[in-house]
Amino acid sequence: MAIVQQVEMLRAQMEKAMTDRTLPRSAVTLLAASKGQDAGSIEEAIRVGITDFGENRVQEAQDKWPSLKEKYPHIKLHLIGPLQSNKARQAVALFDSIQTVDRASLANALIDAMGKEGKTIPCLIQVNSGKEPQKAGVIPEEADALIMHCRAIGLPVEGLMCIPPVGQPPAPHFAYMRLIAERHGLAQLSMGMSDDFETAIRMGSTCVRLGRALFGERA
Numbered sequence: 001m002a003i004v005q006q007v008e009m010l011r012a013q014m015e016k017a018m019t020d021r022t023l024p025r026s027a028v029t030l031l032a033a034s035k036g037q038d039a040g041s042i043e044e045a046i047r048v049g050i051t052d053f054g055e056n057r058v059q060e061a062q063d064k065w066p067s068l069k070e071k072y073p074h075i076k077l078h079l080i081g082p083l084q085s086n087k088a089r090q091a092v093a094l095f096d097s098i099q100t101v102d103r104a105s106l107a108n109a110l111i112d113a114m115g116k117e118g119k120t121i122p123c124l125i126q127v128n129s130g131k132e133p134q135k136a137g138v139i140p141e142e143a144d145a146l147i148m149h150c151r152a153i154g155l156p157v158e159g160l161m162c163i164p165p166v167g168q169p170p171a172p173h174f175a176y177m178r179l180i181a182e183r184h185g186l187a188q189l190s191m192g193m194s195d196d197f198e199t200a201i202r203m204g205s206t207c208v209r210l211g212r213a214l215f216g217e218r219a
């Protein structure tokens with residue numbers, strides 16, 4: 001299917017999920033997860049109105065995005081993959097938000113990098129809601145302390161991000177994220193991917209990260 005039809009269908013599904021939810025209505029961003037996609041596919045998505053893109057690796061984003069950002073200055077680029085502290089400055093320079101803050105040392109490195117770059121960008125805390133050893137993210141028990149640390153040092157934390165375990169119903173994870181967010185007055189919830197974005201929207205997501213549903217299966 002052409003990407004224009006794909007986006008139309010996804011927007012309709014998102015709209016339907018939004019009307020299903022009992023929560024107050026809030027905008028939901030369709031973020032295109034563009035890892036592995038070349039500039040051609042990304043430009044196709046931009047032409048049909050996608051404004052937000054997520055990349056997983058700083059290096060891949062540095063190879064692909066500087067020229068795209070120059071050509072399409074309205075686009076917002078989000079880091080959705082793990083970040084090493086020694087790449088914090090490069091990440092702050094290139095991205096418009098970081099969704100994967102998961103430890104105090106990284107929060108400190110980001111504050112330092114924002115100072116040096118003279119640029120402040122919003123951050124989300126990634127929570128490893130399933131406590132999976134191979135997955136990034138702060139474990140739920142430590143999320144409160146990390147959020148408070150970020151606030152104490154002045155990092156602009158706007159919300160939470162999670163990737164529920166494969167093969168488990170995602171709804172309890174999404175509900176738990178919302179609980180933590182409400183406890184701290186955090187407005188943004190980046191949750192929901194190709195297989196579970198409608199559930200995520202019904203449960204309060206403000207940003208769904210779609211890869212396969214938008215671009216097709218990854219090679």
Ligand SMILES: *Cc1c(COP(=O)(O)O)cnc(C)c1O
Pocket residue numbers: 033035056080081163193194195209210211212213
């Ligand atoms: C790849 C990726 C996505 C998109 O996954 P799909 O299942 O292809 O929609 C979302 N979030 C993160 C962090 C990813 O790495």
